[in-house]
């Protein structure tokens with residue numbers, strides 16, 4: 091089947107490569123000329139494990155092409171997947187500017203009956219708006235059929251999630267359209283859940299809001315554990331054994347970040363507000379998360395004067411295995427440290443270049459060794475494997491004072507106790523070698 095994917099970001103690129111891998115002929119369209127030039131030369135502009143190899147293979151088999159030519163791309167695709175960004179407006183609602191532009195272009199260039207599938211995360215009711223807007227711009231006598239197909243991939247495991255997802259949601263009012271999409275996804279052998287368009291749109295927001303709620307819940311429990319000297323890792327493990335609760339997304343830390351949870355929880359509060367529903371629970375989830383992102387520096391401030399101190403930050407990306415810095419907790423932590431007058435030295439295996447654009451006032455180095463050398467304290471911000479596997483004796487060896495504030499509970503307390511370290515983590519008792527006097 092000929093498919094056009096609009097937008098070659100984290101979602102569009104993974105989708106395009108994935109659909110080509112299951113045998114479809116895919117044209118990926120983007121307005122970003124530089125990005126498309128890089129893609130055409132076989133270079134993946136984002137860090138997403140496993141994507142580059144697969145992309146080059148499908149390009150070589152002529153199943154996957156990249157273009158900035160909208161006319162050509164829309165003329166080719168019988169099925170068009172929209173995967174452009176839907177960022178936040180200042181009031182938290184979803185910004186549909188890119189979606190609207192795409193609709194106008196589809197209307198202008200559609201030359202055959204077309205199925206338009208919305209993968210971008212859009213507020214409930216937006217697919218009606220997309221159809222109307224496309225039809226308003228139509229220049230040919232063609233029929234547009236709509237479907238919502240929300241995306242659930244996680245950054246850093248996008249390729250895995252494309253092939254091993256838990257479900258594919260197809261929302262459409264049109265049975266033949268559902269049939270075409272079922273056939274299109276069939277080789278993946280992933281359970282397909284069919285519903286109406288509005289429910290599909292809501293499934294996406296409700297899923298992200300629920301996962302965010304789990305995280306804020308466990309973070310609140312971790313804050314209470316700290317005060318009562320219980321261990322959050324054991325508490326989460328014990329809770330997770332109950333199949334009704336499940337063990338995933340119960341990892342306490344410095345709060346959630348990324349391009350989705352913060353934006354989508356804000357948008358859902360707005361969506362609810364538009365129909366005069368005060369989504370109190372979700373507002374609290376957001377508030378807890380904002381506070382949690384500041385908790386590690388608050389803890390440090392109670393223990394030491396950060397002014398003039400050399401502070402190492404290990405990890406900057408919002409999670410491991412990605413270079414994405416959107417809404418990363420590191421942004422909040424770095425800002426707080428700078429406000430306290432600290433000299434911040436940071437290391438991240440992949441996110442350095444993106445971080446430099448958002449955090450121009452900190453120093454960047456190329457290794458953990460360099461970051462922690464002569465440091466007065468270390469903040470562990472992203473749990474990359476490289477950071478989790480780094481030998482603890484090196485902190486003792488290289489730091490001016492071996493003080494670690496671990497925002498991701500990277501190490502077992504028993505292990506830390508074997509080293510001359512002062513170690514503060516989330517929801518667990520501190521490991522203290524001695525009283526800090528700084």
Ligand SMILES: NC(=O)c1ccc[n+]([C@@H]2O[C@H](COP(=O)([O-])OP(=O)(O)OC[C@H]3O[C@@H](n4cnc5c(N)ncnc54)[C@H](O)[C@@H]3O)[C@@H](O)[C@H]2O)c1
Pocket residue numbers: 096097098099100101102119120121122125173174175176188191192209210211212241242243244245349350
């Ligand atoms: N990032 C994720 O993990 C993830 C997961 C699930 C759902 N989503 C949702 O998917 C959507 C895309 O997210 P993303 O992170 O891939 O975004 P992104 O910002 O990484 O990529 C969007 C791409 O769309 C392109 N674009 C904008 N206007 C265009 C136009 N008129 N024609 C062609 N291309 C255009 C941009 O140049 C950019 O390359 C969002 O709605 C997001 O909420 C994201």
Ligand SMILES: O=c1ccn([C@@H]2O[C@H](COP(=O)(O)OP(=O)(O)O[C@H]3O[C@H](CO)[C@@H](O)[C@H](O)[C@H]3O)[C@@H](O)[C@H]2O)c(=O)[nH]1
Pocket residue numbers: 211241242243244245246298301305338339340341342343344345346347348349350351354408409
């Ligand atoms: O137990 C946990 C799990 C995650 N996080 C944090 O939550 C954020 C989001 O993590 P994750 O969900 O793994 O990454 P995303 O790539 O943002 O994926 C989420 O957002 C996507 C965009 O909508 C959805 O498609 C995915 O299903 C959804 O998991 C990160 O900052 C994590 O550090 C925690 O603090 N504790």
